[in-house]
Amino acid sequence: MLTMLVCLAGAGIGVRAKAEADNKAAMQVQAMFLNVGKADAALFTVAGKHYLVDTGTADAVDAILRALTYYGVTHLDGVLITHMDKDHVGGLKKLLKSDLTVDQLYAPFFSTLALENHPVAKQAQKSGIPLTWLHAGDAVEIAADARWQVLGPMLRDLDNENNNSLVLRLITPQGDMLLAGDMEVPEEQTLLQAGVIQQAPVLKVGHHGEDDASSEAFIYTAKPQLAVISTNSDEEPDTPSPDVIARLWNIGAEVFVTQKASRCILVTLENGNAVGKLENYPLDAGAGTLAKAP
Numbered sequence: 001m002l003t004m005l006v007c008l009a010g011a012g013i014g015v016r017a018k019a020e021a022d023n024k025a026a027m028q029v030q031a032m033f034l035n036v037g038k039a040d041a042a043l044f045t046v047a048g049k050h051y052l053v054d055t056g057t058a059d060a061v062d063a064i065l066r067a068l069t070y071y072g073v074t075h076l077d078g079v080l081i082t083h084m085d086k087d088h089v090g091g092l093k094k095l096l097k098s099d100l101t102v103d104q105l106y107a108p109f110f111s112t113l114a115l116e117n118h119p120v121a122k123q124a125q126k127s128g129i130p131l132t133w134l135h136a137g138d139a140v141e142i143a144a145d146a147r148w149q150v151l152g153p154m155l156r157d158l159d160n161e162n163n164n165s166l167v168l169r170l171i172t173p174q175g176d177m178l179l180a181g182d183m184e185v186p187e188e189q190t191l192l193q194a195g196v197i198q199q200a201p202v203l204k205v206g207h208h209g210e211d212d213a214s215s216e217a218f219i220y221t222a223k224p225q226l227a228v229i230s231t232n233s234d235e236e237p238d239t240p241s242p243d244v245i246a247r248l249w250n251i252g253a254e255v256f257v258t259q260k261a262s263r264c265i266l267v268t269l270e271n272g273n274a275v276g277k278l279e280n281y282p283l284d285a286g287a288g289t290l291a292k293a294p
Helices: 002-026 058-070 091-097 120-125 185-196 216-222 242-250
Strands: 029-034 044-047 049-053 078-080 105-108 131-134 139-143 146-152 168-171 175-179 202-204 226-229 254-257 263-269 273-278
Touching: 029 058, 029 168, 044 185, 049 139, 058 091, 091 120, 105 120, 120 131, 139 263, 146 175, 175 263, 185 216, 216 242, 226 263, 226 273, 254 263, 254 273
Parallel strands: 049 078, 078 105, 105 131, 175 202, 202 226, 226 254
Antiparallel strands: 029 044, 029 263, 044 049, 139 146, 146 168, 168 175, 263 273
16 A cells, blocks of 8 residues: 555656646747847747837837737737836837737836826826836746746936836746846846846846946856847947947857847747847838737
8 A cells, every 4th residue: 555655646746747847848938139229129928928028219119010010919918117218118108009909017116207207107097008016026927937026126216217127037947037127237236235136048138238237246147148238339339338248258148239130139948048049020021010099
């Protein structure tokens, strides 16, 4: 009897382990860091759900909608805005007026703006889409074993909106991605001192690769395999900074810049390994977008 119970217990453990392995293998984790000029917008697909982090400028919305159409995305489970600079939140209004459907909006609780001037709060009210204010320590559940973990901001910066940026860790069975928003060195130092920055295979580099972010201490702690910088040096000539590129190369990271691809930098995570490639539109691809409301 004892032998039978041991065998049954072992079989149960084996079944659970196989189920966990099958679930991990089935969970596709991809990020599309879109070419939206010197701005930020990235589409994340995890466990069949779609999340957009930042919406670029108002002028970038057509590029975002074209990319979403290309990937067959007509519904977003959530839109997360890292902070209130126009190159991150500027496209939200036009995006929500398109035929795209959005379940939930997210924004950092800390901002330099008063609530009556807060662009995400305004658009949430106008569109009727629920808004969740995020604090350090919060989590947005994606699936049973995948979530957005909010690392920062831990403090409100009354003078510099960049240091109110959401810093997010996308946690999945395939590996993690660290998104630094426009966080500059002061916010980096706060999060490093709190011990919440850990190694991640993928890093979305802070503040478009400018040299007021991505300190040596931060880069050596995050130590990504692959780093993505969202910028366009024609619009912002001091990005990406050679110093930031050098720090990333020094720790062996592969570095991609969104302006190098007409569509996006496509990043795939599998078993802790990050693979990135430039994605360009085919020459015969149309410029179709999701229809926009008048």
